[in-house]
Amino acid sequence: MNNISKEEVEEEEFFDGVYGKLTGKWKLESDDWEKFARIDNALDGYTHSIKVLGDISGLKVLDFGCGNGWLSVVLAKMGANVSGFDISKEAVRVARAMSEFNGVGDITDFKVGSGYASGFPEQSFDLIIGQAILHHLGDKEMLAKELNRLLKPGGKAVFHECFGNSLLLERARLWVPVATEGEPHWDEQLKYSDIDVLRDVFEVKCKEFGLFSRLDRVVNNRAIIRAINKFDCFLLANVKFLRRYARTIVVELYRKE
Numbered sequence: 293m294n295n296i297s298k299e300e301v302e303e304e305e306f307f308d309g310v311y312g313k314l315t316g317k318w319k320l321e322s323d324d325w326e327k328f329a330r331i332d333n334a335l336d337g338y339t340h341s342i343k344v345l346g347d348i349s350g351l352k353v354l355d356f357g358c359g360n361g362w363l364s365v366v367l368a369k370m371g372a373n374v375s376g377f378d379i380s381k382e383a384v385r386v387a388r389a390m391s392e393f394n395g396v397g398d399i400t401d402f403k404v405g406s407g408y409a410s411g412f413p414e415q416s417f418d419l420i421i422g423q424a425i426l427h428h429l430g431d432k433e434m435l436a437k438e439l440n441r442l443l444k445p446g447g448k449a450v451f452h453e454c455f456g457n458s459l460l461l462e463r464a465r466l467w468v469p470v471a472t473e474g475e476p477h478w479d480e481q482l483k484y485s486d487i488d489v490l491r492d493v494f495e496v497k498c499k500e501f502g503l504f505s506r507l508d509r510v511v512n513n514r515a516i517i518r519a520i521n522k523f524d525c526f527l528l529a530n531v532k533f534l535r536r537y538a539r540t541i542v543v544e545l546y547r548k549e
């Protein structure tokens with residue numbers, strides 16, 4: 293990659309360190325992809341982000357910022373032809389190994405690239421999906437241009453992201469002794485103002501998830517967590533102002549024709 297920014301260099305170095313320790317020998321379970329056929333009503337952002345893709349069999353799907361490639365394997369097992377890219381060469385090495393290890397090496401391909409200039413040809417993809425990636429790309433205008441370039445007419449992109457719209461909530465959270473390891477800092481989480489930049493290029497649909505489900509860090513019972521998730525979904529569907537306090541968000545971007 294030529295002329296990459298300071299942000300990209302830092303991301304590359306950091307994630308080369310993270311993925312450099314991994315082998316890619318991680319076997320996914322069949323339920324990891326079969327469960328989506330059983331679920332009608334998604335109670336969490338990840339499940340929703342897969343359900344809104346619809347039937348992906350035979351489609352060209354891009355795993356945007358693929359990391360170790362776990363999602364690419366899931367999508368390939370669901371019948372898609374998957375390409376993935378990441379700024380970290382170590383991530384790409386692990387994603388290739390993981391795809392081979394899970395028996396989908398022949399319908400996946402991976403390369404090193406940046407979300408601002410991925411290097412794939414124009415209009416290559418029916419669908420783009422990304423998990424926890426948008427907040428790593430500070431320049432949302434450049435990102436929107438690249439997404440628009442990559443999508444076929446009628447295509448859509450779906451992102452599932454940590455949401456940090458409320459400074460009030462972030463301040464309150466500092467008083468609660470819960471683990472936040474692995475979550476981006478508040479100032480790096482996606483906000484409505486970031487999504488507004490994407491609106492210049494795309495028709496946008498958002499669905500927020502998680503209010504009281506933050507308690508899953510202290511509650512260890514699956515039935516209780518499921519009940520809390522259901523309650524959160526009910527509140528977020530019916531009380532609009534609460535959406536800004538959500539924990540994650542799924543953003544669907546539709547190409548304007």
Ligand SMILES: C[S@@+](CC[C@H](N)C(=O)[O-])C[C@H]1O[C@@H](n2cnc3c(N)ncnc32)[C@H](O)[C@@H]1O
Pocket residue numbers: 300303304307356357358359360361363377378379380383405406407408422423424425428429
């Ligand atoms: C939190 S990880 C998520 C990875 C993967 N989507 C997953 O769900 O495991 C963020 C990923 O974004 C990648 N990344 C950061 N900046 C990037 C950029 N400008 N272009 C492409 N990938 C980038 C990192 O290397 C890392 O793999």
